[in-house]
Amino acid sequence: MSHDHREAVILLSGGLDSTTVLALALSQGYACSCLSFSYG
Numbered sequence: 001m002s003h004d005h006r007e008a009v010i011l012l013s014g015g016l017d018s019t020t021v022l023a024l025a026l027s028q029g030y031a032c033s034c035l036s037f038s039y040g
Contacts, residue, residue, distance in 0.1 A: 007029065012036045 010022045012034040017036050 007031045007033070010034045 007028060008025045008030040009038060010018065010025060010032050012018045013036070022032060022034065
């Protein structure tokens with residue numbers, strides 16, 4: 001099994017914390033998918 005391809009799902013609220021997590025994951029080579037919810 002190859003560990004070269006890493007993926008992450010980021011729960012993105014649009015705030016500073018989740019945006020920083022996304023930036024860190026991307027900088028470490030993760031292929032990111034973001035998930036966000038609209039409550040209204």
